[in-house]
Amino acid sequence: MGEDQQKSLLVVYTGDGKGKTTAALGMCVRAIGYKWDICLIQFVKGSWKYGELKGLKALEPYVESHVIGEGFVGIVDDTKDFEVHREAARKGVELAREKIASGKYRLIILDELNVAMDLGLVTREEAESLISAVGERQHMVITGRGAPQWLQERADLVTEMREVKHPYQKGILAQKGIDW
Amino acid sequence: MGEDQQKSLLVVYTGDGKGKTTAALGMCVRAIGYKWDICLIQFVKGSWKYGELKGLKALEPYVESHVIGEGFVGIVDDTKDFEVHREAARKGVELAREKIASGKYRLIILDELNVAMDLGLVTREEAESLISAVGERQHMVITGRGAPQWLQERADLVTEMREVKHPYQKGILAQKGIDW
Numbered sequence: 173m174g175e176d177q178q179k180s181l182l183v184v185y186t187g188d189g190k191g192k193t194t195a196a197l198g199m200c201v202r203a204i205g206y207k208w209d210i211c212l213i214q215f216v217k218g219s220w221k222y223g224e225l226k227g228l229k230a231l232e233p234y235v236e237s238h239v240i241g242e243g244f245v246g247i248v249d250d251t252k253d254f255e256v257h258r259e260a261a262r263k264g265v266e267l268a269r270e271k272i273a274s275g276k277y278r279l280i281i282l283d284e285l286n287v288a289m290d291l292g293l294v295t296r297e298e299a300e301s302l303i304s305a306v307g308e309r310q311h312m313v314i315t316g317r318g319a320p321q322w323l324q325e326r327a328d329l330v331t332e333m334r335e336v337k338h339p340y341q342k343g344i345l346a347q348k349g350i351d352w
Numbered sequence: 353m354g355e356d357q358q359k360s361l362l363v364v365y366t367g368d369g370k371g372k373t374t375a376a377l378g379m380c381v382r383a384i385g386y387k388w389d390i391c392l393i394q395f396v397k398g399s400w401k402y403g404e405l406k407g408l409k410a411l412e413p414y415v416e417s418h419v420i421g422e423g424f425v426g427i428v429d430d431t432k433d434f435e436v437h438r439e440a441a442r443k444g445v446e447l448a449r450e451k452i453a454s455g456k457y458r459l460i461i462l463d464e465l466n467v468a469m470d471l472g473l474v475t476r477e478e479a480e481s482l483i484s485a486v487g488e489r490q491h492m493v494i495t496g497r498g499a500p501q502w503l504q505e506r507a508d509l510v511t512e513m514r515e516v517k518h519p520y521q522k523g524i525l526a527q528k529g530i531d532w
Contacts, residue, residue, distance in 0.1 A: 178527065178528060179524055179525075179527060181519060181524070181527055181530055183530065185371060186516075187514070189511035189512065190509060190511050191365060191371060191375040191378075191511045191513065193378070194375040194378035194379055194382070195371040195374040195375040195378055196378065197377070197378030197381040197382070198371075198373070198374035198375055198376065198377030198378035198379075198380075198381070199374055199378075199529075199530075200378075200381065201377040201378070201380065201381065201404070201407035201408065201410075201411065202374070202377070202403035202404055202407050202529060203403070203407070203529050204406075204407045204410045204411075205402060205403040205404060205405065205406030205407030205408075205409070205410065206402075206403055206406070206528065206529060208529065222385065222386075223382035223383070223385040223386055224381070224382055224385060225385065226384075226385030226386070227381035227382050227383070227384045227385030228381065228385075229385070230381075230384045230385065230414075231381065231384075234410075278529060279529060311527070311529055311530060324516060324517065327517060328517070328519045328522060328524060329370060329517060329518055329519050329530070330515075330516035330517040331369035331370050331371045331513050331514065331515060331516060332369065332513075332514040332516050333371065333511050333512075333513060333514075334367070334511065334512040334513075334514050335511060336366075336504060336510035336511060336512050337504065337507060337508070337509060337510040338509055339361060339508045339509050342508060344359055344361070344508060345359075347358065347359060347361055347491070348358060348386065349379075349382060349383050349386060349388065349458060349459060349491055350361050350363065350379075350491060350509070
C-alpha cells in the first residue's frame, strides 16, 4: 500500500492487565524499522522504572522521551498540593502540543494519559485538543487503565488488556525485566 | 530487590486484540535497558512485516531473532503438505531448545507459538519441554491467540488482549506503522 493511503490512527491501550505501556514501547520498535521519529510523553512520573528508562535511552535518537509530572498523586507520601500536580500536567499537555505541531514525529505516545485524566490532572478538553491537532501522517497512541468512553468512541483501535493472571496472585514479587 | 530474589517467569499474551507481539517487542526494550541478551523466535512465518523485521534489526546485537516455518498454513495459496510445515516447526522447537540451553538469553520470546500449537504444528509435549527447560535467570514469553488452558494454568502472568475496536470496522485499510 502506498503512502497516499496513509491515514492517521488513534490507538488506545487500556484495561487492568499488564502490557499497555509495553505494547506502546513495542510500537516504537516497529516505527524504528521505518526510521520514524517518535515522541513519547509519560504523564505519570514514577510509573517508569529503570528498565524502561534505560531501554528508551538505547532507542535514541529515534525515540525522544519525556517524563513529566510531580510523581504519583494521592498516595500516602504525597504531600504536594493538587495544583502542583495539575500545573505539571498542564506543562505536559503544552509539550505534547508543541511536539505534535512540529510535524517531526510520525508516532506520538501519550503514556498513562488515561490515568492523568482519571485523576483530574488533564481535562477532556485538553486531551481532545491534542487528538485534534494530530496531523495526517502521524499516529497517536494513548495508554492507561480506565480510558473514558468518549475516547474509546473516538479511537480507531482500542485494545483492552485484561488481567487473566498476575504473579502477585502466586505471591511472587515484582521481577526485574517484567515489572521494572 | 536483589538478583537473589530473581524468579523465572512465564508470561503469556493471548486474545484476539492487537498488541500481543507488540507487547513482546516492548519487553525487548525493557530488557535492553538491562543489556540482557534476548532471543526471539517467530513461529508463524509471514506474520511479521517490514516494520517488525527492520525494527528488530535495529535492536541488534541485543535481540537475536529467528523466523522459522514455511509460511501460513491452510490458507488458499498454501500448496505445501502439512508434514512440510510440521517439519519446519520441529526445527523451530529444536532451535528454541538450543537457545534456552545455552544460558545466554535472559529473555526468550516464542512468538505465535499458540497459533503453531493450534494448527497442530507444535505439540503440547514439545511446548512443555521448552517451558521446563527455562533456567532460573530466564524469562519466557509466549504469544498468540488461543493460548491453551494448560498453558494459562502454568503461566505466571497471562494478559488477554481483548479487541474492543479495530480500524477495519471503520473500513480503514491496514496502516504502516500499525499493522505492518
